[in-house]
Amino acid sequence: MTAAVETRTRTRSAGGSGWPRFLGQKLVEFVVAIGALILLTFALVLLVPGDPARIAAGIDASPEQVAAARHALGLDQPLLAQFWNYVVGIFTGDLGQSFRTGQDVTAVIGVRLPFTLTIALVAIGITLVVSVMLGIAVAALTRGNRNRWLDVGFSWATATLQTLPIYVYGAILVVVFAVTLGVLPAAGAASPASYVLPAVALTLAPTCSISRIVRREASAVLEQDYMRTARGWRIGRLKQHLKYALPNLLASTLTLSGLILGNMLGGAVIVERVFSWPGLGNGVVEAILERDYPLIRGIILTIGALAIIINLVIDIILAIVDPRVLRSGKAFA
Amino acid sequence: MTATAPDTVALATAQTASRRWRMHPILLSGLILMTLIVLTAIIAPMFLSTSANALTDQTRLPPGPDHLLGTDEFGRDLLSRALVATRLTLILTVSASAISVVLGVIIGMLVWLLPDRVRRFVVGVNSVAVAFPSLVLALVIAAILGPGAETAALAVGISSIPAFVRLTVNMAAPVLGREFVGTARLLHVPRVIVMVRHVLPNMAEPLLVLAASNFAVTLVELSGLSFIGLGVQSPQYDFGLLLSDALAAIFTQPSQVVGPSVMIMLTGLAGMLIGDGLAASSNPRTRGSRRASRTGRLGRTDAVAAKSEAPVQVRDLRVSTGTGTELVRGVSFDIAPGEILGLVGESGSGKSLTAMTLAGLVPEGVNATASTLVAAGNDMLAPADPARLARDIALIYQDPMSTFNPALRVGSQLTEVARTHLGMSRGAARRALLERFEQLRITDPPRRLRQHPHELSGGMLQRAMIASSLIADAKLIVADEPTTALDVTVQAAVLRQFAAAARELGASVLFISHDLGVVEALCDRVMVMHHGEIVEEVTAQALAARDVTHPYTRKLLDAAKYVDAL
């Protein structure tokens, strides 16, 4: 065979590698991300074509009402002052008042957030567990072109179900479990049982996407040279998969899945509409329809922060699972 | 003078893009489905507008012969509505997709033209945008611009731009690192032209695949926006809006959900199939023979040749691919105890395949047969005890970087055999390994055990691999180019230690190499392989003295003299 082409320079990062540097890097990224989020949410109102105050007050509002709206939204102040107030407000927990109801935005968020958070976290948990198991199983069973039917069937099933809109799936769940079987409530958040359907509805599309990813990554991992080494050591199948394949799998899977998991917050918005769930998703849609800018701002800020935090957590888990990440700050070092 | 003897080409060159492009059935089905949908979009509004939009008094009819899906609360035929909605949905989806892909790719390529610092900043900002859920980003834009069909398309399109920017940036990176880009820059090809002429075409295939799957995602998001009420507004309607109507009536008229649901799924499916199909068509592995080829099989042929007492005996070994191409054609040899046998050949000669098959590790998609196959006294043609095989046969591979599992610590991996098959306790296995580490001059052995492979150098890793094979008292060591990837000075040291260790164990060694010089110095006997056959078998001294018969061996020696010999 051919000789090695690349010179292998051993770059042992001299000092400063490992967790302290990694966490420092993540902290900087986090601050920058939150900063960008604050800027974006601030700019929201300003980017509205036309006059936000007039839009908020309504088409047939009198000039006094528009002026009042402008004052209530803080739009009559200089730009910098608005921004300063906004940032200060974030740190003191004061995000203004809802334009429609006059409630404290923070209070509204405080009430709605737990609902969204619970179904999102439960859904993420279910998704990860099911996807990883399914993906590895399919990859292992279809290695070397075995079980073509499984290969094709899995691709088709996940592709189809992935495009099944969440509202359709949710509707089906409602029809089956709430209307026909009557075992679970169709809407609202009255009892623990009512958490089930929304969470399950949230899992379908991400499970399809992530199990496809896991399957692809698992197939790649199983082809790697180090798996050949493990086979050479005559290690049993199960151990090969769990001890030797899985850790390498997790790194790339987590990286790719991070976005999908973050996107589940978007799915939560729709699920909440279907199930009349009193969470942030429903809140933001209603706020948009009513042009309630302070509320829109506050909720988008919260959702964005949640997404950033989810990605941060995933990055840290990645570093625990794959030590190479510590060196470069990225996966696939 | 034209090119003479063909150089051997590596069998699976993953990096070459083949022009031979065959349409995969998945792609075909996707294209057919999409054509049908496009036809529906064009034709349906021409003929079905009336039944879809006219208000009648045939309200809320269940599915029946006149109205296959029934009618809605205004007496409009549901099936017609679903079909007519295709046009608007398709237009919006294609527009949004186009915005994402085109702008994303352009920006992604422009990013690479920026100075380093600025680029890193832009990529960082983009990462933030990517982390943000795209649907919520679309909502933000909808919040700014107000609900509507056009703004929905704009919103969804813009919200996917960061993802495509990141994809483009990441995909362009390896292409930019390829040498033809470097030489183009040296030739003073302007950077913009380099991006367009070189980088873009080499990213085209994966980009197309992603664009196709993005189509399906965009469709769902757009429909989602309409569903919530922020997208298409009455009296216009797309699938999403129809679904919103249907959901409101779900308890009274569940059939209303069917039309738009099925249409969304079919359209999304078409996109995904085209995407998957494009990917499958361009991947040389999934194309071609669809016959299910089993994982490597090892079978016995009927002819039984004379048996000897040697620990390694191979008679008439044949290895062929699933499609029948013979890679190893009737190889036979013995190895005596304590003998080092060299196996020399160029790429494609079949030497690695022979060695792996001997060790019982027939690769995927390949079938092997032999009349006799004995490795370290084990009959490889009969079901063998994995523990015995693990103890008796040790394998050392070429590239230590890829042979070790990057996620596990060195000590944990290398004591696997000792703990699993030799029944040693963790402590005993570690101690044994440490002893061998010292023997092979690995520094600071206890620390090495705790480290991960990427923290050690190539030479160190190979020594570690050799050390672990020593614990188990292997009777056969198969070494496949173990020092090729190492520096010349390190190679010499490692080879010396390897030879000493093998002699101490009294093991038989099958040493594969392309380097005649190494083989001459290390081995007792040498076999030369060419196109799957052993063309020459000599002692190392004979090889050194050029006392050979076959023309291919002579050719190798000549080349070696030019390239290797001092």
Added chain:
Amino acid sequence: MPETTAAEPLVRIEDLDVTFGSGAHATKALSQVSLEIAPGESLGLVGESGSGKSTLAKAMVGAGPITAGRIVIDGQDVGAAGRGGLDRTLLQMIPQDPYSSLSPRRTAGQAIAEALDPLRADVKKHRDTIVEWLERVELDAGAVDKYPYEFSGGQRQRIAIARSLCIRPRLVIADEITSALDLSVQAEVLRLLAALREELSLTMLFISHNLAVVRHVSDRVAVLYHGELVEVGEVDQVFRTPQAPYTRSLLDSVPGGPGFILRDDRAHDPRDGADERTGTPR
């Protein structure tokens, strides 16, 4: 140890330092390297991994940093010119990896046309020149319209050589151009390069980790070790009577060489696996 030659050297490298990183993390890739290459001469540069030879090549083409010192090629200072600032007929580089030396989506003709005409890369206009060069590297005229996947590794390297040489650069840098090829192919490509060198009177910097190759292709040889130049001299002289201990151990490590012994009492060499400079095993 710079060696002066009679005529004005084409390449002069003076006290070159290249350092990556800063402060505690700084790694010195090249340290006080001084070299000269006379016009028409072929200098071989030998070193193992971490020696800095690739860093030197990159610095010379303006693709890598220069921390201190100068590189002057035909009177032009590389550091001052910056990337892409040097005249393209001044120096060209022959790539290393046959699988990435050519763009998979461009034919051989297009690849060479791009060298002759970077903006338009018009194959029709320059067809005669292209065919002439393809024949010079021992490929037939039909290769013009073929894609890289249709060629073997050795043939691809030959096209890459044609691409680099067709504009007749004054200096050619060949960085490990045969390392990825099979043995018999290496010999062919090297023979071709030697012939072209004579025909075109090329000045060449030939970088390799393989001593024997360097011997066949170069007039003088320079040995790099951990970023330092440990020996420079006429090729035969260095190989017969090496001065530096590292050069000696390098020669002893070459399989087939006179000092390469694996299986006798010298097998327990106390230096085994030890870093020649620091004494710690590698």
